[in-house]
Amino acid sequence: MLKKSVLLLALASLSLSALAAELRVMTHSSFSLPKDRIAEFEKQNGVKLSIIKGGDAGEMLNKLILTRANPIADVVYGIDNTLIAKASAAGILAPTSSKVGRTEKDAVLPGAVAVDYGYVTLNYDKAWFAKAKLPLPATLDDLAKPAYKDLLVVENPATSSTGLAFMLATIADRGEEGAFKWWEKVRDNGLKVSKGWSEAYYTDFSRNGGSRPIVVSYASSPAAEVFYSKEKISESPTANLLLKGGVFLQVEGVALLKGGKEPQAAQAFVDFLRSDGVQTGLQTKMWMYPAVAGTAIDPVFAHAQKPAKFSNPSLAAMNSKTAAWVSRWNRLVVKQAN
Amino acid sequence: MNRYRTLPALLPLAFLLLMVAAPLARLLQEGHAGFNLALLQDSYIQWRLAWSLGQALATCALALLIGLPLAWVLARFDFAGRRLLLRLLMLPFVMPTLVAGMGVLALFGPHGVADINLQDTPWLLLYGNLFYNLPLLVRAGVDGLEQVPASRLAVARTLGASPWRTFWRVEWPVVRPWLASALCLVFLYCFSGFGLALLLGGQRYATVEVEIYTLVAYELNLTDAGVLALLALGVGAAVALAYAALERGLARPQRLAPTLRQPAQGWPQRLLLAAALAVLALCCLLPLLAIVWRALQAEAAVWAMLATPEVADALGNTLRFSGAALGLSLLLGLCHGWAAQRWLALRALVFLPFMVSPVCLAFGLLLLYPQYSASVWLLIAAYALLAYPFVAKGVLSAAAALPPQLPQAARTLGATPWRSFCRVSLPLMRPALRRGLAFAAATAVGEFAVSLFLSRPEWATLTTLIYQHLGRPGAANLQLALLLSCLLMLFALLAFVAIEWPEKNHARAD
Secondary structure: OHHHHHHHHHHHHHHHHHHOEEEEEEEOOOOOOOHHHHHHHHHHHOEEEEEEEOOOHHHHHHHHHHOOOOOOOOEEEEEEOOOHHHHHHHOOEEOOOOOOOOEOOOOOOOOOEEEEEEEEEEEEEHHHHHHHOOOOOOOOHHHHOHHHOOOEEEEOOOOOHHHHHHHHHHHHHHHHHHHHHHHHHHHHOOOEEEOOHHHHHHHHEHHHOOOEOEEEEEOOHHHHHHHOOOOOOOOOOEEEEOOOOOOEEEEEEEEEEOOOOOHHHHHHHHHHHHOHHHHHHOHHHHOOEEOEOOOOOOHHHHHOOOOOOOOOOOHHHHHHHHHHHHHHHHHHHHHOOO | OHHHHHHHHHHHHHHHHHHHHHHHHHHHHHHOOOOOHHHHOOHHHHHHHHHHHHHHHHHHHHHHHHHHHHHHHHHHEEOOOHHHHHHHOOHHHOOOHHHHHHHHHHHHOOOOOOOOOOOOOHHHHHHHHHHHHHHHHHHHHHHHHOOOEHHHHHHHHHOOOOHHHHHHHHHHHHHHHHHHHHHHHHHHHHHOOOOHHHHHHOHHHOOHHHHHHHHHHHOOOHHHHHHHHHHHHHHHHHHHHHHHHHHHHHOOOOOOOEOOOEEOOHHHHHHHHHHHHHHHHHHHHHHHHHHHHHHHOOOHHHHHHHHOHHHHHHHHHHHHHHHHHHHHHHHHHHHHHHHOOOOHHHHHHOOHHHHOOHHHHHHHHHHHOHHHOOOHHHHHHHHHHHHHHHHHHHHHHHHHOOOOHHHHHHHHOOOOHHHHHHHHHHHHHHHHHHHHHHHHHHHHHOOOOHHHOOEOHHHOOHHHHHHHHOOOOOHHHHHHHHHHHHHHHHHHHHHHHHHOOOOHHHOOOO
């Protein structure tokens, strides 16, 4: 029985790939959509979707830039506002638009079509602060004070897009010099630097076996904690610490690639990502807010306080200065801490 | 005779050319990398290089110091469960770094069972290094010490040599080449690693490979990355060549009656055995136990998530990919190991896959073969690339220990070289071949650098799935990742047992 179904499946996929055109979609490694939606898209458009994961968003973009002479995909999802100017400057994107839905005011992503947005910010461990009877820091400067020594873990902006976004927020808020002065102070106050989000969240955050009760994460993480709790809980064990200069708005989008094949199917995929089914479904898969205005928000997001303000550098500045900022950051924070 | 050693070399050489040399050259060409010495005058880069070198050397010294006595005890004393222990010792190799880190922290972290917080101290860093590297050295030491001819030990004792003197004069010369190759591997892993040290010690312990990764993957600065990658390759090549020269000078055929193990007798020996087992358990097995212990606390709902098609697919992929990679590794490893007996350079080339910066390799392959970049064949080739050196190493060591008289006798009796190889040499090398295959399987099942290649959701393996769940917040994700890690260990253990299934005529040898 099993053998038969495997055989049938193999035959079915063989015939599908033989008959249907293939649409190659490059995504970052966090891309995830409900399977039935993808099947529905394939059926409606008569194409086979080949999802290719290119690693972290920054890594993925560089892979696309390197192979622009022989494009390895037709459409790309996951380029965000920290990378869009770089992608445009490299000339790998074809003009893309979508007539589906109206975009939320803040979800600006020139050169691509916005699909979702979210916020990088600080999360804290509620139980830890309750037990330590320590008031929450009210400003980023508080984190440089002795009372908050050894409490913060951040991701290295050189290896993590989460860490990069947080560093960019501090620079947008304080200017480059002001921001690096702050980083120097928190470095001397016992800042811990982790490689990526998973390492920070699962080995350094005090909620998961580490010693740091404040972690750079996403504003939606407290909601995900409720969604993925073992027994259904009504209150998140973590919460957002929304401080001025510590919130970055991340907008992710989709765009056609220059030299890509199947332009019609690619456009259909762009519209598909903006459709209500995907916009609703992505929320509890990728933990981002839908970019199309008026989409119903999943009730679990009530557990995540949505930031009212954020600080982002201009797209042009992020394109021209990010590499230098990351290098300066590592020389200041990582090397000198030794 | 030489022709029969040269021809097989062509296969691994072609493979290395297509999978390593050409992609790397393509990447360097793209970045127009020349030797830009200005970069090396940068004090930050100097510091990174010095740290990479220093910690790799320190780990080698430490692993040797602790690993050799442990290997001696395991090679000389017989006890129940010895065979299982040797298999268990390969499990650290399979564990995704992040999960291993969680296991270590469950013991010695801020909320660990040991009630001492060693996080962010150098102790945990050393411990993490031992966790991954000690098993390599212990296995190599055991293999080497088992080759010591029983008669020589008996002679030494009869002539009144102290155990210490016997060790230095009889056992040490035999085990040295085995240790040298393991140390070479430990050095290369640590020098270019992203590994556990970084996770447990924080970013200040980053190696030069982390710098290369940032330059390539984030900044697309292929010029500077090329310089650093070449430099790292140079250091790796120097170490591998030194090892190859050393081993060639040392390797000599051994008699085939190896020293037999005996049960520990008397209190001093029993104490020695107990102490050795305790150190091994502490360094290599406790973090794994901690993972199992934490995983078993999972709620029923999380256990139920193991029964999803997602997990079944991942298990199937793990089986298929590692199986295919093993098949390719066996072929490449046999050819390379057999051919490398006479050639110093070929011997050093066994380690080439570990000398090249993985991120440079991944990007180079992408540049060179864009049309195959998301094909399953390239993925399997990449797995095999990182797995086959273990097979080649095993063949090389075993071939060096082959008594030349036996194949010579076969040839005299009229056997063709091929027949002599199949009927005489190969069966004699089989135990070493199997050991090499087991390590190759561990590499293929584990994560090593394959995450840098393009992937497809339908290719998700157990390791990928573990990282996917650890990429999201929430207790259920954490629990499922831990359960999947246990599944991975179980799968790997079964694979090790199947590969190293005891042979009837080798009942006493492992």
